[in-house]
Amino acid sequence: MHDPAIPSLTGADPEIARLVQAEARRQFEKVRLIASENYVSTAVLEATGSVLTNKYSEGYAGRRYYEGQQVVDPVEELAVTRARTLFGVDHANVQPYSGSPANLAVYLAFLEPGDTVMGMALPAGGHLTHGWGVSATGKWFRSAQYGVRKETGVVDLDEVRDLARAERPKVIFCGGTAIPRTIDFPGFAEIAREVGAVLVADIAHIAGLVAGGAHPSPVGHAQVITTTTHKTLRGPRGAMVLSDAEHAKAVDKAVFPGLQGGPHNHTTAAIAVALGEALDPSFGLYAHAVVQNARALAAALLDRGFDLVSGGTDNHLVLLDLTGRGVGGKPAAKALDRAGIEANYNTVPFDPRKPFDPSGVRLGTAAVTTRGLTEEQMPRVAEWIDRAVTAVGDEGELDRIAGEVAELMSGYPMPGWA
Ligand SMILES: *Cc1c(COP(=O)(O)O)cnc(C)c1O
DSSP, rough: BBBBBOOOHHOOOOHHHHHHHHHHHHHHHHHEOTOOOOOOHHHEEEEEEEGGGGGOOEEEEEESSSSSOOTTTHHHHHHHHHHHHTOOEEEEEEEOSSSHHHHHHHHHHOOOOOOEEEOOOOTTTTTGGGGOTSSHHHHHHHHEEOOOOTTTTTTTTTHHHHHHHOOOSSEEEEEEEOOOOOOOOHHHHHHHHTTTTTEEOOOOHHHHHHHHTTSOOTTTTTTTTEEESSSSOOOOSSSSEOHHHHHHHHHHIIIIIOOOOSSHHHHHHHHHHHHHHHHTHHHHHHHHHHHHHHHHHHHHHHHHTTEEEEOOOOOSSSEOOOGGGGGOOHHHHHHHHTTTOEEEEEEEOSSOOOTSSSSSEEEEEEHHHHHHHHHHGGGHHHHHHHHHHHTTTTTHHHHHHHHHHHHHHHTOOTBBOO
């Protein structure tokens, strides 16, 4: 049953209530390996579902355009203070609605339309909002994109430096959505300094690992840091822009009034709760366990003959390259889903196939770590992945695997389900 229980919803709108229950059950029964997903705590769920959603509060604490901020102001101040403490930054803006708007705020703060931005290409592991062509950031700004080396699957900073010298970007983004290796923040900072660019570290995926000490921090290297709050950081869907004191004012002006109206106060409260959880020493154990699980999963997949982009992982993320298995990423991801293992198809660097049917499957271990799975279970998970990818089209075998998956997961409690 969904927890907290939803009796009012069940009474008022049984159709939606049934769907919410079904989603809670689905999340309980599956091995969830989508690298950008997690399970938030029941406390975060409660804050997200609170009456704070009823309030308008354009502006910032102490400087609002609507009255009645006696409660919202301290909520936002707590979120800001906790973000600054957790990451060790001068400034935090906790209002961006999500990761993409947070990145848009960076463009508004530091670029004029037509100015040059540099980011990692989407097929190499970057994010749409780092200047990719179909995104507003690639349409309204001049974009120079770096990739990874074909032989290693890893960013080559010499190439990044050459590109930066040639293109003279005003902003350089580092970070991405499908990068299995440690990001060299000092290396990027040196390049940004040389060409006079603002370095933005987009740590949407790894924020929880950074907070928990399982990935180096960009603080002191990147002047501006953007992050979602709902991936490894394990908060509600939302985002933050962190910065040094020098860039704080520009960031705040860009988020509001530049880009957004009223902040989502229920989300702000839930972000504060999640940041409070991340400040607890137990969060460091979780962050390190996420990485250990990813390493163990990668090792078990390599043992079974799978190819991994960059040959393994340093963080929460494993990128399967199925080129050698003779199956596309999309049919593989669909077979995995039927088998109770949730993942997403993904391009691999230098992908010979098309973006809507690429060669890769992206896996991440944040959600299963939150459920309590350890390195011990990772060979079992790798076995299921192997069997499912081999059994594309064999619904009997996929359903058999789904049964085994649900049986394992029934032993691991899920916040949001009782
Ligand atoms: C997820 C992600 C985003 C976008 O976040 P949304 O909340 O989906 O808009 C931005 N940058 C990176 C690197 C991401 O992984």
